[in-house]
Amino acid sequence: MAYADVGLGNEGVGDICLAVQTRSLFACLLHWIIFTAVVILAVTGIYIGYPQYYYGRGEAYDVFVMADIRYFHLLAAGALIASVIFRFYLAFTASCNRDIMQFIPTPSNVMGAAKLAFYYLTFRGKHAHYRFINPLGGLGVFIMAALFAVQSITGVLLYAHGADPCLWGWAGANWLVDAVGGQQNARILHKLSMYMLIFIVIIHVYMQIWKTSMFAEGDIASIIGGYKIFRYSDIGHFADRYGIRITEPPPSGERMTKASHAMEEGSGQNAP
Amino acid sequence: MCRTTQNSASITTDERIETFEGMDRRAFMSFCAKIAATLGLAPSFIPQVAEAVEGAVRKPSVIWLHFQECTADSEAFLAMNYPSVEELVLNILSIDYHETIMAANGDQAEEALKKAMADNKGKYLVVCEGAIPMGTPPGPAGKPGMFCTVAGRTAYDLAKDVCKDAAAVICVGTCSSYGGVQAQRPNPTGAVSVGEALGIPTINIPGCPHNPVNSVATIVNYLLLGSLPKTDRYGRPLFAFGKRIHDHCLRRAHFDAGQFVEKFGDEGAKNRWCLYKMGCKGPQTYSNCPTVEFNDGTSWPVKAGHGCAGCTEPNFWDAMQPFYERLPNVHIPGVEASADKIGLTLVGAAAVGAAGHAVYTFANRDKFTDTIEKKKE
Numbered sequence: 098m099a100y101a102d103v104g105l106g107n108e109g110v111g112d113i114c115l116a117v118q119t120r121s122l123f124a125c126l127l128h129w130i131i132f133t134a135v136v137i138l139a140v141t142g143i144y145i146g147y148p149q150y151y152y153g154r155g156e157a158y159d160v161f162v163m164a165d166i167r168y169f170h171l172l173a174a175g176a177l178i179a180s181v182i183f184r185f186y187l188a189f190t191a192s193c194n195r196d197i198m199q200f201i202p203t204p205s206n207v208m209g210a211a212k213l214a215f216y217y218l219t220f221r222g223k224h225a226h227y228r229f230i231n232p233l234g235g236l237g238v239f240i241m242a243a244l245f246a247v248q249s250i251t252g253v254l255l256y257a258h259g260a261d262p263c264l265w266g267w268a269g270a271n272w273l274v275d276a277v278g279g280q281q282n283a284r285i286l287h288k289l290s291m292y293m294l295i296f297i298v299i300i301h302v303y304m305q306i307w308k309t310s311m312f313a314e315g316d317i318a319s320i321i322g323g324y325k326i327f328r329y330s331d332i333g334h335f336a337d338r339y340g341i342r343i344t345e346p347p348p349s350g351e352r353m354t355k356a357s358h359a360m361e362e363g364s365g366q367n368a369p
Numbered sequence: 370m371c372r373t374t375q376n377s378a379s380i381t382t383d384e385r386i387e388t389f390e391g392m393d394r395r396a397f398m399s400f401c402a403k404i405a406a407t408l409g410l411a412p413s414f415i416p417q418v419a420e421a422v423e424g425a426v427r428k429p430s431v432i433w434l435h436f437q438e439c440t441a442d443s444e445a446f447l448a449m450n451y452p453s454v455e456e457l458v459l460n461i462l463s464i465d466y467h468e469t470i471m472a473a474n475g476d477q478a479e480e481a482l483k484k485a486m487a488d489n490k491g492k493y494l495v496v497c498e499g500a501i502p503m504g505t506p507p508g509p510a511g512k513p514g515m516f517c518t519v520a521g522r523t524a525y526d527l528a529k530d531v532c533k534d535a536a537a538v539i540c541v542g543t544c545s546s547y548g549g550v551q552a553q554r555p556n557p558t559g560a561v562s563v564g565e566a567l568g569i570p571t572i573n574i575p576g577c578p579h580n581p582v583n584s585v586a587t588i589v590n591y592l593l594l595g596s597l598p599k600t601d602r603y604g605r606p607l608f609a610f611g612k613r614i615h616d617h618c619l620r621r622a623h624f625d626a627g628q629f630v631e632k633f634g635d636e637g638a639k640n641r642w643c644l645y646k647m648g649c650k651g652p653q654t655y656s657n658c659p660t661v662e663f664n665d666g667t668s669w670p671v672k673a674g675h676g677c678a679g680c681t682e683p684n685f686w687d688a689m690q691p692f693y694e695r696l697p698n699v700h701i702p703g704v705e706a707s708a709d710k711i712g713l714t715l716v717g718a719a720a721v722g723a724a725g726h727a728v729y730t731f732a733n734r735d736k737f738t739d740t741i742e743k744k745k746e
Contacts, residue, residue: 146695148627148646155626162627218726220736255652275602280653281688285696285708292712296719303723311730 116315116324119229121193125323130180135294137173138248141166142291171256178249181242193323196229200239206232217304226327234304241297244290251277251287407586407661408598409608421593422461429592430485430493432531433467436524437517437551437560438499441578442542443469449581450665462588465493468519479520486534494588495535497545500552501525501566504559516558525566532563537597538571540564541584543680546573546604553686564604572597573604577680582661583609603683605655614651614677617659620644638674648693649676656681 144166154160188197199206209225209232216224217233225231230238254273258280277283309316319325401418405411410418433443447454447470458464464471465485466478473481485493501524502516514523522530532538540546540563551560564571574584587606590598598606615621623629624643631637631646643649654677658669670677679689690697698705 148629157622157626157628160626160628162625164625166627220730220733272602279684279688280682281697284653285699288696288708289699289712292708292715295712296715299716299719299723303727307727307730311734 115327117228117327118193118324119319120196120323121187121191122323124184124187124194125320127180127184127187128320131177131184134173134177134180135298137169138177139291139295141170141173145170146288174249174252177245181245185242196235199227199229199232199235200242202236202239206235209233210236234301237297237301241294241301244294244297247286247290248294251283251290254283255287403582404586404589407582407608407657408590418589418593422589428461428463429588430489431462431464431496431588432482432485432493432535433464433496433498434528434531435468435519436497436499436501436528436545436563437549437558438542438544440469440498442498442544443467445578445663446541446581446584448664449585457585465489482531486531490534492536493534494591495532495538496584497528497532497538497540497563497571498542499524500544500548500560501528501563502551502558502560503566504557516560528563528567532567532569537591538563538567538569539584539587539597540571540573540604541579543575543577543579543685546571546575547683547685549577550686552684571604572600572606574609575603575605575681575683576656577678577685580609580656580658580661580663583657601655605681609657609661610655610681612655612657614654614656614659614671618651618671619659620671633674641674644671644674644676645695647676648691648695650679650682650689650692651677654679654682654689 145163148163187194188200189195213224213231213233216222250273254277258274274280274283277286305316305320308314309318313326314328315324315326398415398419401422402412402415405415405418408414435443446457449457458467458470466482468478471478471481499517502514503525504516505511505513506515512523514525517524519527543549544551544560545563547562548556548560548565551558552562562571562573564573572587574580574587576583583606586608587598590596590606598608600606601610603610615624618624620641620643623641624645628640628642629637629646630642630644633647645652649671651671658677659671662669662672676692678692679685682689688697694707696708698707699711701711704711
């Protein structure tokens, strides 16, 4: 990873900025595929739930609005499920992506999330820095993934229950309907999960825009290119155990080169 | 052409044969063809259906029990024209006990029941209509199940006694299949389905009321094959309840085209558009109403312009109401609101929270440490 002597305005020399890789380019791509799929699912899903005749004018042999929209809904659902599964797989592999522990709500993650939330609301004290997603974001992603699971299961149930048991055989199984509490319950769950996902997306998008404009750490850049910016003065209290630790004050010249090498060794699992 | 006698016990074998021969053969074969089609059998089976129906030397004894019900299932059964009720009751089946239509009452009716059970032990079919209450009425004299009593016995005791020696128990109607309207929240009488009350597997033919073509076809299946048809997880015969209404609805093309009725009587209703927005529960209901229709093919709810109410589904009184909305309200303790209201409140709260947070933090950003503004200093 590179370091650069980047000044930001008037502060003069001293604050070194470091570009740290938080995810690979492929993980970024998956994020944007998921984003597109979720937008398509929400828009088509809202039509399926609340259809408007305006789009169905014409003869029934000519017009296939609902049928087409259901088709795109299903297509986007397939893309979403595939992308989420692949991203889940990536979370276990490849040093630059191995962030699975950030998404599991362990007690330390939940505490970290609470502390960060407190900081974002009150700005009291200092906040920890994380190489990968921070615990608050991780919790949000965990909830989102759970909601995706609910949506996928209830969605396939709504689509295929009652169909001949072929590819969709498991979705045609009555035990699945009983497990969610009946056909109508499946629909209520599907609708409520949609609203909860919209809730989370609003918070997520707002937080990213706010965070990047408030702290200038390149959060939005990191989901496009994979790298975000840390300031040397901040990462002395680097909290992420998969991240980078620097315990000495910033040296100059060749000692700075050594420090950056220390960071390279510290990438991935083996933080000193 | 059709004889009517009041008391099945008095009809002799000769009279029976005479009535069979007096019946229009074409009408009889039409009936057999209809039953074969309902069962999903090929036309080559029609002669076998005819043989099974008319060849039974001893017609199967059927005991029809009523519990907590409105008798619409009997009414539907008796309103069949094809075959007529007389042929059904007297010639094709031997309905030995049916409180609504039997001539006897009081002690004679109870005697008829006991005689039918004793004569046909292990071989009679029990058809149940109505739910069995398991709750206890309040007051000192209340005993479990006393919300419904027949001849001094609770419905539960009657059902237990009659069903123990039955060849099969067929539950017609939503009440006996699932509990029905009395089992709707809060279910004050503790009404449950017959299968649940007795703990036995039953063939369920739900519907409010059920389609008599389905119950007659089930009985004929029994006559023909000696066994009951394949059922789904809820005990419903698959030949009738294997497909969603939505998947063989006559208005499905309008659903796929996006043409919906917005209000009863509007242009869409006149053009017979899809009733999805009027709360039709077709997409979540399994039944053969669009194919078989009611009253000998006269009509069914969607054809008449009213959305399906979902009456063949378990718990339909709670899950499918309001009939003119797509989904029932969500029952969270303390909150009773539709999923839309809950969702929109959530989303609104998120938007308002985000906006408030943004305004607050940007207005005060110079006060906060660790932000970009501070770093500029």
